[in-house]
């Protein structure tokens with residue numbers, strides 16, 4: 069292993085940190101490269117995080133953020149020549165199993181790794197429970213300790229609550245508190261590094277604010293945070309500096325307060341991006357595509373609405389308010405659902421709909437859980453993408469794979485899928501690129517009703533605009549598009565109409581110019597306030 073360089077910032081040309089004389093970075097990674105097969109996905113990446121700093125990590129889909137973080141976690145071995153130095157002392161690379169934890173690096177991934185069926189207290193002790201017998205844990209003492217931690221960070225959650233009873237924002241706070249406690253115990257007071265990997269996409273604005281307050285409290289004590297996100301506004305708000313990767317290389321490091329939104333986009337994309345902008349107005353006055361009547365599914369209750377040809381209709385609310393259950397039920401993917409859907413001149417009882425029947429009516433559905441429900445990770449991009457149109461490529465001689473690959477490659481270019489290699493397994497794509505594959509898979513079928521659950525979650529700023537254009541193109545050709553999402557900005561950009569859900573029911577409707585990011589957030593929160601209990605049907 070190489071020893072630490074004389075100047076720890078030698079590789080950083082710009083965005084140098086403000087530092088006290090002689091202060092060493094909490095983490096200095098130098099010349100980190102990674103090759104998968106013949107592709108170099110990380111190329112000499114260097115990054116320094118100072119004590120008490122929140123450091124953003126951004127980049128387009130597939131730019132190498134996860135690979136970099138997984139290298140720090142010890143899940144990937146970097147190419148020889150990489151160096152890791154923490155607080156001026158060389159740390160091992162490749163990182164041995166458990167090494168990151170021992171050195172005070174802790175990770176919070178998007179899924180938060182909480183057990184919903186356990187209490188907050190049990191979740192906070194999850195690591196201890198894995199190595200200690202239940203009866204060896206002093207529960208009274210542990211409960212007091214957890215209460216103290218929450219008090220220190222001004223978090224008002226009862227440690228005895230079941231995690232399944234908590235909103236998403238509280239769950240994120242618990243996951244961060246747990247990771248921070250781990251860092252504090254292993255690295256010591258005022259040291260250590262917390263890596264937050266896209267913790268905010270499903271949170272309402274108030275939840276993001278709470279999370280940022282916690283992050284600020286963590287770094288005020290001296291520990292450091294790496295914050296991975298696609299949302300430039302959030303990065304500018306919470307980080308001191310940010311490092312941007314492009315195609316596996318360091319595109320630049322900036323002092324966040326000194327870089328405007330356009331500068332970030334330029335560094336992420338490397339070129340100008342045409343932002344999708346359309347004066348949405350009212351939906352075109354075209355025939356109704358689908359009439360949903362008194363649909364009840366899981367927590368969703370008595371949901372009634374129409375969607376017209378060419379209309380982009382948003383469904384939103386807080387996580388757990390039931391809006392995302394609606395497309396799932398219409399597709400017949402949620403057992404125990406009731407109500408009816410009239411489409412293509414047929415009235416279908418929701419309980420009798422199966423995905424096959426839905427597809428026969430030209431209904432397409434892209435769930436949010438992309439590798440779980442939406443795609444098959446072990447199959448190739450071509451197999452995943454061509455599935456709904458296989459019939460067009462079948463002849464007496466069997467499947468025409470060269471033709472399928474050419475078709476898939478065209479779609480790959482259109483939707484900017486990187487790498488655009490049809491034979492590559494879907495699971496080897498970055499999260500955002502996998503999403504592009506699955507969007508392309510359904511958009512090519514030009515369905516009568518296209519239902520998308522969180523369609524651009526984890527998709528970078530450039531690709532997001534391309535997907536918005538694709539949704540717009542589909543709607544202009546007459547497809548009715550139903551978008552279930554908590555992303556108010558996205559809904560404001562693409563929808564003609566938005567229905568806001570609370571406690572399973574539609575409680576308000578926004579149309580045309582009244583749809584803005586702020587109005588959606590306000591309606592969502594107002595709907596959630598205890599005083600609001602009136603429901604309305606929208607047809």
Ligand SMILES: Nc1ncnc2c1ncn2[C@@H]1O[C@H](COP(=O)(O)OP(=O)(O)OP(=O)(O)O)[C@@H](O)[C@H]1O
Pocket residue numbers: 104109127128129130131132133134135136486487496497498499500501526528
């Ligand atoms: N196990 C693997 N085998 C082959 N290629 C891989 C593997 N893991 C990642 N890659 C490739 O490495 C590149 C970087 O992927 P990575 O997941 O690090 O990107 P990312 O910046 O985190 O993207 P996203 O924002 O979409 O999550 C991608 O081209 C991806 O296809």
